[in-house]
Amino acid sequence: MSGTIQFKQDLPPKGGYEPIRYKRNLPARGPGGLAVFGGILAICAYGFYKVGQGNLEQRELKRERAWSRIHLIPLLMAESDRDIYRREQAQLAREKELMKDVPGWEAGKSVYNNKRYNPQNFVVM
Amino acid sequence: MATHRDAQFPSTPYIEPAPAPIGQPKVEEVGATSAPLKSAAFFIGQQCQEVxxxxxLCKNESRDPAHCLKEGRRVTRCAQDLIKKLGENCGKQWEEHWQCLEKNNQELYMCRKPERSLNQCVFEKLKLVKNIPGSPEGQPQIHEKKNPVWSGVQR
Known part of the structure; x- marks a missing residue:
């Protein structure tokens, strides 16, 4: 066989092929993991600090609310007492009038055998 | 009508037409609603502390309403006196504060701004200072705090 047919052998370029870039090639974007973690930690710490401060404040607000009521109790109780006294006296008079014919009846007598005051459970209308 | 006991039978309201018993000096009711009273509570508590x-203490002796009528009249008169003085001297600030309380579910922390002007006025005119018993020592009380965590829209 004589070599008469012209052909061109396919060969690598001069100096060989470039090495294949198989290595991972991602640019590092944004803050690092430690920074993100640290940031989240800082935000949480600040939040919890504020929650704590808010809880302490709530305690003081509760105290303020309680005392604003405590200061008013004598005033409201005094008014209520006068009204209850007026109603009780009127009832007593009514009961005396109703039961005047029953011998041995003590109007307004407590059902308990002691001296302690008990609010009335029923009303003579 | 000032009684904490509701009628048990709503079909017959518990109305007692009888006048106040004879022999008791006449005292009017205070007549203020909850918000003005709440606004003035600390001043009432300070001004009328003794009565x-x-x-x-009298109520502690006996819970009978008839037992403490005299002391009760003193309490009411003192409160009426203070409310009158408050209305004359700081009426505008007081009104502003209790209107704010009415609009904010009667939460004191929502109304610090009008409260400050009220406290300032009351201190100047009546020499009364709002003081919450039992607050931690050495730090501003809750109503004096400059930058509270819990605040409404207004500071």
Whole structure:
């Protein structure tokens, strides 16, 4: 066989092929993991600090609310007492009038055998 | 009508037409609603401290309403006196504060701005200072705090 047919052998370029870039090639974007973690930690710490401060404040607000009521109790109780006294006296008079014919009846007598005051459970209308 | 006991039978309201018993000096009711009273509570508590404590000690002796009528009248008169003075001297600030309380579910922390002007006025005119018993020592009380965590829209 004589070599008469012209052909061109396919060969690598001069100096060989470039090495294949198989290595991972991602640019590092944004803050690092430690920074993100640290940031989240800082935000949480600040939040919890504020929650704590808010809880302490709530305690003081509760105290303020309680005392604003405590200061008013004598005033409201005094008014209520006068009204209850007026109603009780009127009832007593009514009961005396109703039961005047029953011998041995003590109007307004407590059902308990002691001296302690008990609010009335029923009303003579 | 000032009683904490509701009628048990709503079909017959518990109305007692009888006048106040004879022999008791006449005292009007205070007549203020909850918000003005809440707004003035700390001043009432300070101004009327003696009569209030006297009344509560009396109530401690006996819960009978007839037992503490005299002390109760003193309490009411003292409160009426203070409310009158408050209305004359700081009426505008007081009104502003209790209107704010009415609009904010009667939460004191929502109304610090009008409260400050009220406290300032009351201190100047009546020499009364709002003081919450039992607050931690050495730090501003909750109503004096400059930058509270819990605040409404207004500071």
């Amino acid at each position: 209030n404590e006297d009344f509560m």
